[in-house]
Amino acid sequence: MSLILFGVFLASLFLGLPVSLGMGLSGMAAVLLDGRFPGMVVPQYLFNGISSFPLMAVPFFVLAAEIMTASGLTRSLMKFADHLVGHIRGGLGHVNVLISMLFAGVSGSALADAAGPSAIVMNLMRKAGYDAPYAGALSAATATIGPIIPPSILMVIYAISDNRVTVGGLFLAGIVPGILLGLALAAANHVVSLRRGYVFRSRRPGLRELAGSFWEALPALLLPFIILFGILGGIFTPTEAAAVAVAYALAVGLFITRGLAWKDVLPVFARAGVTTSAVLLIVSMASIFSWLLTILQIPQSLAAGIAKLTTHPALVLILVAVLVFLCGMVIDTLPALIILVPVLGPLVDRFGFDPLHFAMAVVLNLAIGLVTPPVGPVLFVISTVGRIRFEDLARAVLPLILVELAVLAAVIALPPLSTAVPRFFGFTR
Amino acid sequence: MRGFDRIFRRTNRALIGGMMFAMFVLVFVNVVGRYIFQVSYAPAEEISTFLMIWATYLGAGLALREGRHATIDIFLDRLPPSARRTLRILLAGVMLCFFAALCWLGVRMSLFGWSQETIATQIPAGIPYLAVPLGSLFFCLHLVLSFQNWLERRWQENPPDEPTALPEEETP
Numbered sequence: 001m002s003l004i005l006f007g008v009f010l011a012s013l014f015l016g017l018p019v020s021l022g023m024g025l026s027g028m029a030a031v032l033l034d035g036r037f038p039g040m041v042v043p044q045y046l047f048n049g050i051s052s053f054p055l056m057a058v059p060f061f062v063l064a065a066e067i068m069t070a071s072g073l074t075r076s077l078m079k080f081a082d083h084l085v086g087h088i089r090g091g092l093g094h095v096n097v098l099i100s101m102l103f104a105g106v107s108g109s110a111l112a113d114a115a116g117p118s119a120i121v122m123n124l125m126r127k128a129g130y131d132a133p134y135a136g137a138l139s140a141a142t143a144t145i146g147p148i149i150p151p152s153i154l155m156v157i158y159a160i161s162d163n164r165v166t167v168g169g170l171f172l173a174g175i176v177p178g179i180l181l182g183l184a185l186a187a188a189n190h191v192v193s194l195r196r197g198y199v200f201r202s203r204r205p206g207l208r209e210l211a212g213s214f215w216e217a218l219p220a221l222l223l224p225f226i227i228l229f230g231i232l233g234g235i236f237t238p239t240e241a242a243a244v245a246v247a248y249a250l251a252v253g254l255f256i257t258r259g260l261a262w263k264d265v266l267p268v269f270a271r272a273g274v275t276t277s278a279v280l281l282i283v284s285m286a287s288i289f290s291w292l293l294t295i296l297q298i299p300q301s302l303a304a305g306i307a308k309l310t311t312h313p314a315l316v317l318i319l320v321a322v323l324v325f326l327c328g329m330v331i332d333t334l335p336a337l338i339i340l341v342p343v344l345g346p347l348v349d350r351f352g353f354d355p356l357h358f359a360m361a362v363v364l365n366l367a368i369g370l371v372t373p374p375v376g377p378v379l380f381v382i383s384t385v386g387r388i389r390f391e392d393l394a395r396a397v398l399p400l401i402l403v404e405l406a407v408l409a410a411v412i413a414l415p416p417l418s419t420a421v422p423r424f425f426g427f428t429r
Numbered sequence: 430m431r432g433f434d435r436i437f438r439r440t441n442r443a444l445i446g447g448m449m450f451a452m453f454v455l456v457f458v459n460v461v462g463r464y465i466f467q468v469s470y471a472p473a474e475e476i477s478t479f480l481m482i483w484a485t486y487l488g489a490g491l492a493l494r495e496g497r498h499a500t501i502d503i504f505l506d507r508l509p510p511s512a513r514r515t516l517r518i519l520l521a522g523v524m525l526c527f528f529a530a531l532c533w534l535g536v537r538m539s540l541f542g543w544s545q546e547t548i549a550t551q552i553p554a555g556i557p558y559l560a561v562p563l564g565s566l567f568f569c570l571h572l573v574l575s576f577q578n579w580l581e582r583r584w585q586e587n588p589p590d591e592p593t594a595l596p597e598e599e600t601p
Contacts, residue, residue: 012523014501014504015516016501016502016504016505016517016520017523017524018499018500019499019500019501020498021498021524024527024531025523025527028530028531032530039530040534040537040538040541042531042534043534043538043558044538046531046561047482047557047558047560050481050482050485051478051479052478053474053477056452056456056477056478056481059449059452059481059484060456063449063453235464236460239456240456240460243457243460246453246457247453247457265450266443266450267442267446269446269447269450269453270442270443270445270446270449272449273445273448273488274442274488274491274492274495274497275492275497276449276481276484276488277445277484277485277486277487277488277489277491277492277497278488278489278492278499280481280485281485281486281489282499284485332499332501334499374501374503375503377499380502
């Protein structure tokens with residue numbers, strides 16, 4: 001049975017079947033050929049896998065970001081970022097980092113960032129004279145901040161797959177690592193700009209101008225705080241907070257910036273619906289796959305295997321990091337998360353890790369997996385949007401991946417980086 | 430055929446948009462009701478969850494047309510055009526078979542669930558279950574209707590509404 005499951009999965013993945021369908025197909029093949037379970041369990045697992053109210057935070061976060069962009073707020077954010085750091089050496093590179101951090105507070109996904117603001121700054125960078133592969137690589141690397149700074153779709157799905165952590169706790173845990181990631185990439189951009197002689201400053205804006213762009217961007221800058229305070233204050237569940245974020249985005253777009261017309265509302269919902277469908281189909285199809293993994297006792301044997309190799313908690317963390325990184329290299333991020341979480345969960349209990357620290361290390365690791373070749377979804381987006389050859393992009397992104405890995409190493413070595421903020425607000429999980 | 434295709438696509442989009450909208454309204458109104466007026470509509474959670482599942486399955490075909498299903502193309506890209514074409518025909522066949530089987534299993538699940546009631550709304554559980562077979566059917570229809578696009582990987586994009594440049598004078 002495991003042979004069918006993995007054989008069909010890997011073959012279909014390699015040949016170019018969509019990842020979600022690869023998981024569904026291998027799961028269905030395994031169930032039907034094995035014969036122990038009636039075929040009806042397949043649609044049942046697919047249905048129950050996404051029959052979850054907490055999961056609804058995902059479509060709502062997608063919606064909020066779509067509405068914000070349709071209302072022209074992404075543009076305001078970009079102008080603000082440019083006014084803040086555009087006049088420093090390597091200015092547009094820093095704008096690229098900062099816009100990803102700001103946009104991360106609006107959207108929960110790296111792909112949305114890569115296809116939206118990051119791609120726009122990439123084009124500006126190229127026009128200004130940066131090498132195309134470097135501009136693309138920086139845009140890809142900064143997009144990984146999206147799922148680390150709250151809100152985050154990856155974190156919502158992590159917390160649903162593993163009840164050792166909560167969405168609120170994970171969101172808070174991501175704040176410091178997200179900022180670190182931004183600082184590290186900005187530092188890298190500084191070094192590259194010095195070495196390659198990129199100057200390209202834009203005009204330094206006056207205080208008045210800066211205040212103006214801040215005021216315009218303010219509605220978008222407030223969104224993450226509304227979500228966080230709603231969840232932290234115990235006022236909303238994450239799903240409800242996400243729905244409130246949608247209502248807020250609608251109100252801002254329709255009445256404050258007036259960038260959104262009434263007739264555009266339904267198309268925006270439909271567009272967000274299609275994105276949601278692609279994301280949740282992965283979650284749905286992965287549920288049959290991960291159910292079969294538990295039937296085959298893969299998680300237990302893997303945990304036992306690691307325990308046999310070493311019992312030193314620090315070494316276990318490193319082993320896990322290597323394993324997650326390798327998975328992130330060859331599997332898409334979301335499927336990797338859904339498959340890995342039940343597999344790795346038992347290790348948390350066995351070695352007494354802090355669940356938030358462990359989860360943060362895994363999420364950050366998988367986010368980096370978004371830009372690691374050969375399978376890096378963000379790299380695909382950037383190479384398509386920017387018409388940069390995948391090989392060139394992959395080569396240019398390597399040093400930036402090393403920088404991100406340094407941040408990952410810090411997050412793994414220093415648990416307080418991820419646990420201090422949630423602790424402060426009373427979240428231990 | 431082209432006329433049917435257009436109507437089908439539009440109806441499908443409108444359905445998805447409507448479901449997402451209804452889902453949002455249900456959850457949001459319930460939040461407002463609970464915290465401001467201390468009244469809540471208990472089945473809202475269940476109905477909105479079902480709507481999400483329906484939108485997911487009915488949207489899968491549209492996502493296919495827009496090339497939104499994450500795929501690893503590395504091997505495919507290295508094949509000569511004729512072999513690539515053959516492989517994509519084969520993949521389309523695999524997807525059709527998969528969703529046809531899923532449709533069949535889903536119909537059986539719905540019939541089986543017709544005698545059970547859902548927890549909060551107490552409608553036959555077979556009704557929400559129909560999302561899976563119906564969505565599978567939609568997916569197959571979309572695949573057949575846009576088969577040529579699938580072969581050539583010509584994705585139908587929504588017109589992007591994102592700004593393509595920084596406004597005014599910032600562009601250096």
